[in-house]
Amino acid sequence: MSNILNIARVEWRRIFLSPLAWAVLAVVQFIVGYVFITLLLQYANAASQSPDIGVSDVVAGSLYGFSTVLLLLIMPLMTMRLFSEERKTGSITLLFSAPVSLIEIVLGKFVGALGFIFAVIVLMGLMPLALAWSTNMDWGRIAAGLLGLFLLMMAFASAGIFVSSLTREPTIAAVGSFGLLLVIWLINVVAYNDSIPFHDAFQYLSLIDHFESLRRGVFATADVVYYLLFSALFLWLTVLRLDVERN
Amino acid sequence: MGQEDMGIRTAEVLIEARGLTRRYGPTVAVKELDLTLRKGEIVGLLGPNGAGKSTTMKMLTGNLAPSAGEVTIKGISLRAEPKAAKSHIGYLPEQPPVYPELTVDEYLRFCANLHGVPGKQLGDALTSAKRDCGLADVGSRLVGNLSKGYQQRVGIAQAIIHRPSVVILDEPTVGLDPIQIREIRTLIAELGKAHTVILSSHILPEIQAVCDRVMIIARGTVVYNEPISATNNQSSVVCGFRRPPQAVHLADLEGVDGASPLGDGRFIVSALKNADPRDAIVAAAATNDWGLIELHAQQRTLEEIFVELTSTDVRAAA
Numbered sequence: 316m317s318n319i320l321n322i323a324r325v326e327w328r329r330i331f332l333s334p335l336a337w338a339v340l341a342v343v344q345f346i347v348g349y350v351f352i353t354l355l356l357q358y359a360n361a362a363s364q365s366p367d368i369g370v371s372d373v374v375a376g377s378l379y380g381f382s383t384v385l386l387l388l389i390m391p392l393m394t395m396r397l398f399s400e401e402r403k404t405g406s407i408t409l410l411f412s413a414p415v416s417l418i419e420i421v422l423g424k425f426v427g428a429l430g431f432i433f434a435v436i437v438l439m440g441l442m443p444l445a446l447a448w449s450t451n452m453d454w455g456r457i458a459a460g461l462l463g464l465f466l467l468m469m470a471f472a473s474a475g476i477f478v479s480s481l482t483r484e485p486t487i488a489a490v491g492s493f494g495l496l497l498v499i500w501l502i503n504v505v506a507y508n509d510s511i512p513f514h515d516a517f518q519y520l521s522l523i524d525h526f527e528s529l530r531r532g533v534f535a536t537a538d539v540v541y542y543l544l545f546s547a548l549f550l551w552l553t554v555l556r557l558d559v560e561r562n
Numbered sequence: 563m564g565q566e567d568m569g570i571r572t573a574e575v576l577i578e579a580r581g582l583t584r585r586y587g588p589t590v591a592v593k594e595l596d597l598t599l600r601k602g603e604i605v606g607l608l609g610p611n612g613a614g615k616s617t618t619m620k621m622l623t624g625n626l627a628p629s630a631g632e633v634t635i636k637g638i639s640l641r642a643e644p645k646a647a648k649s650h651i652g653y654l655p656e657q658p659p660v661y662p663e664l665t666v667d668e669y670l671r672f673c674a675n676l677h678g679v680p681g682k683q684l685g686d687a688l689t690s691a692k693r694d695c696g697l698a699d700v701g702s703r704l705v706g707n708l709s710k711g712y713q714q715r716v717g718i719a720q721a722i723i724h725r726p727s728v729v730i731l732d733e734p735t736v737g738l739d740p741i742q743i744r745e746i747r748t749l750i751a752e753l754g755k756a757h758t759v760i761l762s763s764h765i766l767p768e769i770q771a772v773c774d775r776v777m778i779i780a781r782g783t784v785v786y787n788e789p790i791s792a793t794n795n796q797s798s799v800v801c802g803f804r805r806p807p808q809a810v811h812l813a814d815l816e817g818v819d820g821a822s823p824l825g826d827g828r829f830i831v832s833a834l835k836n837a838d839p840r841d842a843i844v845a846a847a848a849t850n851d852w853g854l855i856e857l858h859a860q861q862r863t864l865e866e867i868f869v870e871l872t873s874t875d876v877r878a879a880a
Contacts, residue, residue: 321675333663561627
């Protein structure tokens with residue numbers, strides 16, 4: 316456990332020592348902030364006509380729903396370096412020769428990446444917080460939305476870590492994990508075609524469908540478990556992949 | 563063989579490899595390699611480029627799984643208990659495994675934690691590793707901003723910070739300038755006092771300068787494995803006579819392996835291992851009235867041994 320935390324701490328430090336993390340956070344915050352204000356103005360204009368929509372719907376529903384697309388674009392950039400760059404510079408040898416298991420290495424990297432995800436969640440949480448002084452927010456709903464974003468990013472990160480362990484080139488890892496995530500995301504398109512057998516299963520496998528309920532403020536254990544299993548699967552594949560490398 | 567060598571012979575075995583084999587597809591990089599390393603030894607792994615030195619080291623450190631064979635470190639199997647076995651090893655690969663964005667202190671602290679140095683001893687471990695590697699003044703600088711020589715030292719500091727029993731250094735002086743090479747050499751000799759060191763290189767004087775024992779690897783097998791003092795013992799004797807005998811007479815003498823004429827009544831006599839035939843030659847020359855006019859030992863240098871062993875290898879391959 317201490318090994319995992321030690322690797323995670325250094326990984327987290329290295330993520331935030333690189334200008335990439337700050338640039339990504341700045342861009343995300345700018346875009347999300349812009350959309351936030353736009354949505355808020357729209358809401359303010361339309362509020363009188365449809366009184367059953369609350370400001371929490373706008374933030375947790377529309378804003379966080381929009382954010383998922385943005386996060387799909389940025390997470391591959393944040394995970395691309397995790398293994399590929401280490402392999403390229405040879406620093407992976409340090410971890411491989413140290414008395415730590417492959418599981419600890421992979422979990423360490425993953426927890427390090429979670430540190431970045433927390434930073435994104437905090438920034439996302441700031442938006443509704445900015446409204447707290449002027450109106451009553453439905454905090455449960457917002458928490459569900461943030462939890463959804465967190466789980467989604469966690470899934471993105473684990474898939475990104477796996478793809479990063481496949482290659483030496485960070486850019487290829489970024490493109491690869493973006494492609495992989497988009498395919499899993501869009502797998503639900505198949506579900507709308509009734510002629511395909513088991514089309515419901517495809518819908519269930521899609522990354523984004525499980526976010527829907529959380530976005531609407533419904534906390535369903537099945538959705539949470541989906542993301543946890545998704546992450547565990549890819550982290551396990553990463554461990555297998557690293558083991559193959561030694562053989 | 564001196565007292566010291568005898569002491570090493572009986573010392574604790576730290577690394578043992580048996581029948582180590584590594585295949586990359588159809589090519590065999592390392593074949594049936596045996597290696598035993600005792601406490602307090604500095605062993606030089608020599609070999610031409612591509613002989614299998616790095617592959618061997620990767621297998622000894624658990625970075626590469628052997629296709630066949632077994633590695634034990636302090637009697638612990640690297641395959642069965644990798645964590646316990648690896649904790650006794652410090653490894654510097656060809657590329658120092660550093661994170662350029664961290665400072666030297668941060669990086670070394672991470673390495674110490676990774677190798678399970680307890681929190682209380684961490685400060686001491688850091689100070690002594692930096693002192694040993696001459697890094698005391700650069701602790702707060704970024705690793706990426708250091709010169710290649712200093713990065714190499716950081717790599718060595720990383721390998722010794724947890725005071726492992728065995729330090730494995732893969733070409734530690736590659737890419738350094740002559741002064742840095744001397745400094746690293748001094749450092750390795752210093753390390754040899756407290757640790758057991760395996761060092762790979764293709765620079766012969768380097769091995770001769772710091773190692774107790776030489777292993778020459780060619781085409782994935784060990785072709786030579788002797789204490790460095792043996793290169794002095796494996797000498798040949800040049801002798802000259804006024805009335806030269808037949809070469810066979812010389813070859814029959816005690817301790818002589820063979821003799822070949824050099825012309826002008828001079829011969830080169832190769833000695834049997836650890837034997838000095840000079841006494842016998844003098845005695846025989848006196849009895850048979852050969853008129854001895856020249857007699858001196860000619861040492862076989864490591865370079866000759868190396869070229870002999872690795873070039874026959876090339877011929878065999880051709």
